[in-house]
Amino acid sequence: MSKDFYKSYIYPHLGIIIKICRAYTNTQEDFEDYFQEVCLQIWRSKANFNEQSAWSTWVYRLTLNVCLTFTRKKKRNVTVIDNIEHNEIDDDYESAFTSESFRMLNEAIKKLSKLDRAIILLYLEEKSYKEIAEIIGLSSGNIGTRINRIKNRLKKILNGKIY
Template sequence: MSNDFYTSSILPYSGIIIKICRAYTDSQEDFEDYYQEVCLQIWRSRDSFRGDCKWSTWIYRLSLNICLTLIRKKKKKNQFYNVEAVGETLETEDITRFSDEDLSFLYEAIKQLSEIDRAVILLYLEEKPNKEIAEIIGTTPNNIGVRINRIKDRLKKLLDGKIN
């Protein structure tokens, strides 16, 4: 990967990539693997960007799809290696804590959502408009509005249980 491409086309959007990867991983090692894979795939597929949407939207979509694919591969692998799955379950209890305890609680609550709901709330927290979220997810803006309200309610219940 050329340093110029990374500096000009990936680094300015690293916050997007970090948030998505953090929401779909339970350990620092997995986070680093996912982040690296996302950056590599952005570089590999850069020529397929047609300009139909903003670069940031394309980065979101690509990052999300890569993380979901990696999760599915990991789940499939764990079905075949049950003994390893038990070990990984124990390791996920040592979730990497972030400097802000409230942020850590929020990410733990977000990880309890479905894969699609995680993506929706991350985009919402990035203050993306419902239309852009719908474009990334592949649904309608109205559906996104309804999902966001339901997700907020679910997160509130999850966070009230941890904080109170």
């Protein structure tokens, strides 16, 4: 991957790629796997980008797809290798986020279902309901209600520390 490609197409979206990958992983090793796969997919599918949507939308969709696919694969592995617990979170893993509030929020997001995680991540990135629906593949009609429900659930998990 050339440095130019990285700088032009990945670096401007590094924040959201990290946030999404961290929301679906529990260890630094997994995070690196997800992150690299996302970058690889972005590079590989650049030619397929049809400019009908914004590049950032394309990146979100790709990142979520990679994360959801990897999570599914990991889940399958867990059922095969019963004794390995993949859901354990590394002690130092969350300390990568230097803000305590952000860390708490990220941990709370991880407690949501895979789909709810995807929706709230896009909502927090200020994507419109239409864009969220387009990326997730749901109808935009009930996105708003769903977001409110997810926010209430997050509030509960965070026990009033964040509103």
